[in-house]
Each structure stands twice: as structure tokens, then as C-alpha cells.
Amino acid sequence: MKLGSLKAGRDGKLVVVSRDMTQMVAASDIATTLQQALDNWEITAPALQQVYEQLNAGSYPAAQPFDSELMAAPLPRAYQWLDGSAYVNHVELVRKARGAEMPESFWTDPLMYQGGSDQMLGPCEEVALSSEEWGIDFEAEVVVVTDDVPMGCSVEQAASHIALIGLVNDISLRNLIPGELAKGFGFMQSKPASSFAPVFITPDELGADWADGVVHRPLTVHRNDEKFGAPDCATDMTFNFHQLLAHATKTRDLGAGSIIGSGTISNRDRSVGSCCIAEQRMLETLADGKAQTPFLSFGERVRIEMLDKQGDTIFGAIDQCVTRK
Template identity: 30%
Template sequence: MKLASYADGSRDGHLVVVSRDLTQAHYATGIATRLQQVLDDWGFLAPQLEDLAVQLNHGKLRHAFAFEPDKCLAPLPRAFGWAVVDGEGGIRRDAGHFAPPHQPLRAPAMGEAVLAGLTGDLSAASDAPAALDALRLLTLAVDWRVAGELVATQAAPLAVTPGELGEGWNAGRLQARLVALHNGSKREPRDVSAEPGDALARVARLRALRAGQVVGASLGALDVALAAGDSLHLDLKTADGNTCFGAIDLELPAA
């Protein structure tokens, strides 16, 4: 299933289920209003959301409406923590505040793409298979840094269950293509691969994780130099060209 959090004036937004083709959405009211509620009680609430998604995909919901990515916050705007595992196995931690997919950057920054896994409860010292069992949802995130300091973490509009990724998900590994448009010009796409279960197990090596923490596997630095007035469109796509998590679109104010 595909989930998003619509802006409603609150800090966490309102949970919606999104159709597989990204054309329709439906509020999850009556099941849960916030994604954190679902992560806290996944075994009970997730099957109900799955049923809602099936009905939505078959056009059986009277109150469905057109999905508008511009209305989305990050799927989980306030996580219980954000940790990124880099290519060498090092771990960086942050508070876990995620900006919307369309929030402008205040200044030019260097970006790092990350496959972000939203987790359920995970015991300390869990191995990779156990960590993969605790993985609930995936999304795309970008850490933005100025002079090495993290200034923002931006998330794509959708958090999806791994099964929604089709051929892009195989044996606990995501294989996809990172597509970037810089000022409307397409950059050379880059094939990326990540195993979020391994990243979760590494972060949980010394301490337990609680439902609602987010752990990322680095997909590498973005090879884009941003300047004032620039725009950037980022999207992870499967081999068949379908978006994995919706696009991150940002602009920098003109000088």
C-alpha cells in the first residue's frame, strides 16, 4: 500500500491512502489519522489500511478524491529518530524532523540521497532478517548540508510497503534508478541499490529501536551543484519507469 500525510494545519498531517497509479486518495479516518498510530499498532491497523487500499485501487470508494502531491507533508514529519548508515558502515544520527517534498531550500546545499526505512519495534542486537521483519515502510529522503552541517532532511510524499515496489524489491534489496532534473534538464540517471534490513540491524546493534524511528541506507551524494534560483526534481524509479515514492521537488530563492 501507499500512504501519505496531507497537510491539515497540524504538525503531523492527516493520513491518506493513495492508489497504486497515484491518481486517487482516500482519508484513513476511522482507522487512523496519523501514520505514527499505524506504526504503533501495525498488526491491527495495517491490514485495515490494506483493505482500504484494495477498494481504492478497484474504484469502490465513494469518497475518493484526486491525489495532489503538493498537499503532502513528509509521510512521518516527526519521527522518533533519524539515523543514516553510510557506505562504510558509519552511522550519523539526527532528531528526525522531515521537511515536505516541496519545501524550498534557504541556501545552496550539498545533498545526499537516502533510502529511508520506517520501523516497528526492534530489539537490540537483532540480526538483518529480524530487522527486515520490523521494516514497515520505505521512502526516499535527502539530507541537505551546508559546510558539513545538516540543515534539512526532505522526504518524498509517499511511504510504501516493500511489496508495492514490484520488481524493484527482491530478497530485501531495493534496486532502482535515481532520476534528477536540474533546472528542467535531465541529468544522467544513476542506478542505486540498498538493503534496509542491514542498515536497521547496524543501528540496532547496541540499542533497541522503537516504532516510528527512521533508519536510512545512503544512496550516495547528489552530483548536482545548486545555485540561487535553481530547481531540482528527484525521483527513484523502478526498471519499468514507475515512481517508487513520488518526487521531491525543490527550489532555491533567487539571489
């Protein structure tokens, strides 16, 4: 099924969205917010599934037209946002561009940081920032959302704890990152609010395109009207979501509604393009000795979307403009 949140208060209003993303219906008699639904997932998921089936059959009288402009992030604020870096070839490329060797442990021990989750942007909300000098970049990723996960969850157990799947634009301020990493304490100022596609979906919606904790579809990014990249999410993913979830729970429980990101989708086949500007700049630096592709300027648009085999949108699109705040 497909679930989203209409803009309403701080936590949105839960809606069930039709498979073709043309209709939606409020689910307040089951749960008022998506977080509330996740808190009681064993009970709410079957009830929401019934609504979803009726909506797809055209037999739900209270349905209204779906409109991405009306949507908040599916979880407008989340209890936890953990972003991994599952595409290690991307990390290797970053380090190579600055002449640094990558530790061998990166291939066996996932990278992950804890990001801010008190404000998540909706699919059409502006990315409002104060300076272009910060090096504004998009990062197109897949995310999963959990139910309650116990500490020490194994890779084998992780599959049963993935409730939903979605897309994120994990905005990065590239020119602020080096100074923060030099402090040895991770990201903070360089990671403003992230943006989410309008719906999260249950894994069964992907059919065979969800297997072994991996989404087997390309993720397409457009910068303004030009296609920037469409790497395949399954190709070159070193750590699947089951492994990322097991890594995250080594020393802690995860509360329902925790979001875990894949990191920037990246393929070794560079002909498919990139899911962030920084990667393109790194390739230019390695090839020509200097980067040529600029970071985002105010007024530019970013669109991130995943299509199924029939060419239909799966999650809806992140389609937003970068503006001066």
C-alpha cells in the same frame, strides 16, 4: 500499499494513496496520523490494506484527487532519523579526493549518524536557507521505516521489521561539514531539515524490485531541467538495509517510525551520473585538479524520483526550490 500525510497540524493527516497516485482517501477511522498507524502496525496495516485495495478498485466513494502540493512529509516529524553510508565506494571517493586513505573497517562496519527529525520537509516545500556560501547540496537516498525493533536485532530478523520504504533528499551544507567533522563529534549545523517524497510504500509494492534488503531500481535526479544522475540503488550497495538495521540496534531498541537512510546512492560506473553535487566535484578534482560544478544557488530546483519498469512513478517526486530565508 502507499501511505502519505496531508498537511495538517504538526503530524499531518494520514491518507491512503492509490497505486497510480491519482486518488487518495483519509484513513482517520483507522489512524489519524502515520505515526499512530506505525505504533499499532499489526492491527492498522491489514485495515489500511483493505482501504488500499478498495481505492485501487475504484470502489471508495470518499476518494479525492491526489496532489503532491498538499502533502507533508509522510512522517512530518519522526522519533528517529538514522542515516547510513551504505555505498562505500562513495566514501572512498570522498577521501581519495582529499588524499586520505580509507580504513579497511569501512567495508565491514557501516557508517551511520543520528540526524535531526523534529522537522521533515514535504516533497514540494522550499529548501529555505540563509546563505549560498554554506555549499548547498542535495543527496538522493532510499529510506526504510521500521515498526518496533528490539535491541540486538539480527540481520535475519531485520526483514520482518521493515514496514515502509521511501525516498529522501538529505540536504547537506558542504562548506560547513569539514569544520564540524574536525571537532570529532559529527554533523549538526551542516545537516538542515531533510525532504521526503510524498508517499511511503510497503515493500510488496516493489515486487521483485525489493530483494535481500535492497531496492533494485535506479534513482533519478534532475538539477533544474537537466538530468544529473540515475545510479542503480542495488549496484555497489555494500550494506543492505537488513545490515543497517542490525547495526542500528546493537545497543538500543528502535521505536516504531524510526527512519533509516541508505546514504547517497552511488555507482562505480560514473557514466550513470551522481546523486549529489559533491561526488561530481570530487570526480572533477581527481580528473582535472579542481572542481568546476557549483553547489546550488537560490532559485534552483531539484527533482528526485524513482520510476518502475513501465515508467510510472513509485513514490511520487521530491520537486523543490532552494530559496533564501
